[in-house]
Amino acid sequence: MGSFKLGKMTLKSLFGKPSTVLYPFEEKPLPAGIKGHIENDIAACTLCGTCSRVCPSGALAVDRKEGTWSIDRFRCVQCGSCVLNCPVPCLTMAPGYQKPSRQISRDTLEKPAPSAEELAAKEAAKKAKIEAAMKAKAAREAAK
Amino acid sequence: MGKATIIPFGPQHPVLPEPLHLDLVVEDETVIEAVPQIGFIHRGLEKLTETRDYNQFIYIAERICGICAVGHSLGYAETVEGLMGLEVPKRASYLRVILHEMSRIHSHMLWMGLAADAFGFESLFMHCWRLRERVLDLFEAMTGGRVILSAVRVGGMVRDQDAATLQHVQEVLEGIKGEYDEICRAFLNDASVRSRLVGVGVIEHDDAVKFGMVGPFARASNVVNDVRCKGTGAYAELSDFTPITSTDCDCFARVEVRAKEILQSIDIIEEMIARIPEGPVFEKPKGSPSDGAMACGALEQPRGECYYFAQGNGTKYLERMRMRTPTSMNLAGMAAALKGCDLADVNMIVLTIDPCISCTER
Amino acid sequence: MTVKQTFTDIELSELVDLAAEKQAAGYRCVNTHCVNGVDGVDIIYTFVVDGGDDVYENYRVKNVPHKSHIPSIQGSFPGVFPFENETQDLYGLTVDGMLLDFHFNFYSTDMSEPMTVITPEKKAAMEKAAKIAKAKAAKAAKDAQAKAAASAAPTMTQAEEGEDK
Numbered sequence: 001m002g003s004f005k006l007g008k009m010t011l012k013s014l015f016g017k018p019s020t021v022l023y024p025f026e027e028k029p030l031p032a033g034i035k036g037h038i039e040n041d042i043a044a045c046t047l048c049g050t051c052s053r054v055c056p057s058g059a060l061a062v063d064r065k066e067g068t069w070s071i072d073r074f075r076c077v078q079c080g081s082c083v084l085n086c087p088v089p090c091l092t093m094a095p096g097y098q099k100p101s102r103q104i105s106r107d108t109l110e111k112p113a114p115s116a117e118e119l120a121a122k123e124a125a126k127k128a129k130i131e132a133a134m135k136a137k138a139a140r141e142a143a144k
Numbered sequence: 145m146g147k148a149t150i151i152p153f154g155p156q157h158p159v160l161p162e163p164l165h166l167d168l169v170v171e172d173e174t175v176i177e178a179v180p181q182i183g184f185i186h187r188g189l190e191k192l193t194e195t196r197d198y199n200q201f202i203y204i205a206e207r208i209c210g211i212c213a214v215g216h217s218l219g220y221a222e223t224v225e226g227l228m229g230l231e232v233p234k235r236a237s238y239l240r241v242i243l244h245e246m247s248r249i250h251s252h253m254l255w256m257g258l259a260a261d262a263f264g265f266e267s268l269f270m271h272c273w274r275l276r277e278r279v280l281d282l283f284e285a286m287t288g289g290r291v292i293l294s295a296v297r298v299g300g301m302v303r304d305q306d307a308a309t310l311q312h313v314q315e316v317l318e319g320i321k322g323e324y325d326e327i328c329r330a331f332l333n334d335a336s337v338r339s340r341l342v343g344v345g346v347i348e349h350d351d352a353v354k355f356g357m358v359g360p361f362a363r364a365s366n367v368v369n370d371v372r373c374k375g376t377g378a379y380a381e382l383s384d385f386t387p388i389t390s391t392d393c394d395c396f397a398r399v400e401v402r403a404k405e406i407l408q409s410i411d412i413i414e415e416m417i418a419r420i421p422e423g424p425v426f427e428k429p430k431g432s433p434s435d436g437a438m439a440c441g442a443l444e445q446p447r448g449e450c451y452y453f454a455q456g457n458g459t460k461y462l463e464r465m466r467m468r469t470p471t472s473m474n475l476a477g478m479a480a481a482l483k484g485c486d487l488a489d490v491n492m493i494v495l496t497i498d499p500c501i502s503c504t505e506r
Numbered sequence: 507m508t509v510k511q512t513f514t515d516i517e518l519s520e521l522v523d524l525a526a527e528k529q530a531a532g533y534r535c536v537n538t539h540c541v542n543g544v545d546g547v548d549i550i551y552t553f554v555v556d557g558g559d560d561v562y563e564n565y566r567v568k569n570v571p572h573k574s575h576i577p578s579i580q581g582s583f584p585g586v587f588p589f590e591n592e593t594q595d596l597y598g599l600t601v602d603g604m605l606l607d608f609h610f611n612f613y614s615t616d617m618s619e620p621m622t623v624i625t626p627e628k629k630a631a632m633e634k635a636a637k638i639a640k641a642k643a644a645k646a647a648k649d650a651q652a653k654a655a656a657s658a659a660p661t662m663t664q665a666e667e668g669e670d671k
Contacts, residue, residue, distance in 0.1 A: 006330050009271055009323070019274050031281075033303070035288040056200035079203045079294045080302065093288070179606075182588070183613040191621060194628045226508040356534040356585035369534075369556040374509050435635075440552065440562055441508035442536075451537045451552065451562075458635050468537040468589075476585040476606075504588070505613065 035078040036095040040069055042109040044090040051082035051091060067111035073098040074105075148176060151487070155184045159262045159491040162501035166494070170487055178482035178490075180475050186505040190465055197460040198224050198433065199298055208467065209503040210291050211254060214247035215445035216467060216503070217296040222377060223441035223452040224298050224462070227433045236300035236425040237378040242313070242416050243286070243295060244443075245409040249320075250279040251446035252402045252409075255498050256331065259399060262495050263340040268330055275323060278316055285309065300426035310417045317410050328403050341396035345481040345493035348393055357477040359448020359470045360405065361497050363389045364397035371444035381419070382412065398496045432460045447471060447498045469503035510561040518567050518576060521551070525579035528553045535579065536562065538589035540597045542622050544632075546571045547597050551579070570599060572622060578603040588612070596621040 021028055047069065052060040059075035060082060062068075076098070083091045114122070148171050155163035163184040169177040192204055205220040206213045218240050225232060257272035280290045286305055287295040295302050331337055347357075352365035362369060370387035372379045379385070388404045390397035433456025441452045448470025457463035474497045481493050516524060525535070536552040546569035554562050570576060578590055578601045590601045591612035598619035601607075610618070617623070624632075 006267065006271065006326065009326055010267070019277070031285040031288075033288050034284060035294075054200065056196055056203045077203060077207075077292075078289070080288075081200070081203070084297075084302065181608070181612070186613045186615065188615075188620060194625060194631075222508050353534070354584065356536075356583060371509070373556075374560040376509055435639075438513055438564070439508065440511050440564060442562065449536070453537070453539065453550065453552075453564075455541060457632075458639075459631055461631060464539075464541040466537070466539045468539070472588045473536075473585055475588055
C-alpha cells in the first residue's frame with residue numbers, strides 16, 4: 001500500500017479555505033496594470049493616425065477629415081502597441097475585457113467641435129503670427 | 145500470430161493537449177508501428193510576415209502557442225535584433241531570462257498535471273495546476289496578462305519591473321518550492337505512479353542521437369543538448385549551469401528530468417534577481433533589416449531547442465521568418481518509442497514528449 | 507546576442523554528401539526550410555554539434571527552380587521528415603528518397619504550394635523596393651561620373667602652371 005503521499009496537501013484542502021473564488025459572486029482583486037480595453041482622451045487626441053498604423057490586427061481607424069477615432073474591440077488583442085507609440089500620449093489601457101456579444105460593433109469617438117473661446121483664441125494667435133511676420137519683413141527691408 | 149488492426153488515435157482525445165493523429169498498427173494489444181500525422185492546426189502564420197512589419201509580427205509570434213508564448217516572443221526578438229545588429233540593454237536581457245524561466249516553471253507544472261491526469265491521478269493534477277496558478281498570478285502582476293504576456297518587444301522590454309515586484313516574485317517562488325516538494329514525492333516515489341512509468345517507452349541513447357531529439361525528452365536518454373549552455377542573452381551570465389540528464393531512458397526519467405528542472409529554474413531566477421543591473425529596458429530599433437541579410441537564433445524552450453531564422457529584404461517587412469519548434473524534431477523519436485509498447489501505454493508515451501503541435505504547425 | 511552562426515552557399519549536388527559527412531562527424535540536423543523567391547526557392551539546411559564550438563552552420567542551396575525534384579537527407583537524418591514533407595506541401599518541390607513520405611498530404615491545405623503564391627501586397631512592396639534600388643544605383647553611377655570628371659580637371663591646370671613657371 002505504502003504511505004499516503006499527498007496526505008498533507010489533502011488535509012489542508014479538506015480543512016482550509018478553497019483556492020478558488022465563487023465567481024461571479026466574488027471577484028479576484030485585479031493587479032495594477034492589467035490589460036483590458038483601450039480608452040482615448042479624444043479632446044487631447046491630434047488624430048495623427050500612428051496608433052492605426054502600428055496596430056497588428058487592424059482594429060483602429062482614424063479619420064482626420066471627419067474627426068473620428070474608432071476601435072473594433074473584438075479585433076483588439078490588447079497588445080498595447082498603440083499606447084506605447086502614441087505621441088501625445090492620449091491612449092491608455094484600462095481594465096475590463098470586452099464582454100461577448102451577438103454582434104460585432106465598432107466604438108467611435110468624435111473629436112468635439114472647438115468652442116467659441118477656442119476659435120477666437122485661434123484667430124487671435126493667427127493674427128499675431130501674421131503681424132510678427134510683417135514686422136520681421138519690414139525690418140529686413142530697412143536693414144538692406 | 146494475431147491479425148494486425150489499425151486503430152486511429154486522435155486528433156480528439158481526452159489525454160492530448162493538442163490535436164495529433166496517430167495510426168496505430170496493433171496486433172493483440174501490442175503496437176507494431178505508429179504513423180503520426182499533423183496538420184489540424186496549420187494556420188500559415190509564417191506567411192503573415194508579408195503584411196505585418198517586424199515590430200507587429202512579434203504579437204503574432206507570441207500567439208503561435210499559449211504555453212510557449214514567452215519563448216516565441218523572446219526568440220523572435222533576439223533573432224531580429226541579431227539581424228539588425230541591435231544591442232539590447234543588460235537589464236532587459238535579465239528580465240527576459242526571468243520571464244522565460246518562469247514560463248518554464250509554468251509549462252512544466254502544466255505538463256506534470258496533464259501526465260498525472262493521463263494515468264488517472266486527478267487530485268495530483270489539480271494540485272499541480274493550483275501551484276501553477278500562483279505563477280500565472282505573478283505574470284499578471286508583472287505584465288498584465290496571464291498567458292499571452294506581450295512583455296517583450298524588438299529592442300528590449302515593454303515594462304520595467306521595480307524592486308518590490310521582483311521581491312514579491314522571489315517570495316512566491318519560495319512558497320511554491322515548499323509545497324512542490326510534496327508533489328515531487330508523489331510523482332517520484334509513489335508505487336502506483338512508478339508502475340505506469342518505469343520501463344515504458346524506452347529510447348536508447350544512440351536512437352535519440354540518430355533522430356536528433358531535443359529537450360527533456362532527449363536529456364532523459366542521456367543526450368546532453370541544452371541551448372542554455374550555449375550562452376545566449378543573459379544566460380551567459382549564469383555562474384554555473386549543468387543540464388539535468390538521466391540515464392534511465394524511459395517515461396519515468398522524463399518525468400524526473402522535468403520535475404528537477406523546475407527547481408533548477410527557481411534557482412536561476414533567484415540568481416538573476418540578485419544580480420540584475422540597473423538601467424534602461426528599451427532601445428529603439430532604427431531603420432529596417434538590410435536586403436539579403438540573414439540571421440538565426442536558438443532558445444531553450446520548455447520543450448527543447450527552438451531554432452529561429454530571419455531574412456530581411458530592405459523593407460520593414462521580413463522576407464522570411466522561420467520558427468522550428470522542438471516538437472517537430474521529437475515526432476520521429478515519438479514514433480520510434482511507440483514501437484512495441486502496449487496499447488494502454490500509448491497515451492502516456494505521447495504525453496511524455498510534451499507535444500506542442502500548434503507550435504509545430506504554425 | 508544570439509548563438510554563433512555561419513552561412514555558406516552550396517550546390518544541390520553536394521547536399522547528400524554533406525549530410526552524410528555531418529552525420530558521421532556527430533552533427534545533428536536542426537532545421538530545413540525554404541525561402542520563396544522570384545527565380546526559385548532557396549533551401550537552407552542547418553547543422554550543429556553540441557558541446558563543441560556550438561556554431562550553427564547554415565548551408566543554403568540557392569534558386570532551386572519551382573516544381574523541381576530535390577534529394578532527401580532522411581538517409582542520414584531520419585528525424586527531418588516533417589520538414590521535408592512541409593517542403594513538398596507548401597513549396598511544391600518533390601523530395602525524392604524519403605523514408606516517411608506523405609505524398610503531398612502532410613498538411614492538407616486548401617491550395618497546393620501556398621507559400622509560392624506572391625500576394626498583391628508583396629508584389630507591390632517588391633516593385634517599390636526594386637524602383638528605389640534602381641534609383642539609388644543610378645544616383646551612385648552619376649556621382650561616380652562627376653567625381654571622375656572633377657579629378658580629371660585639376661591635372662590640366664597643374665600642367666599649365668608648370669608651363670608658365
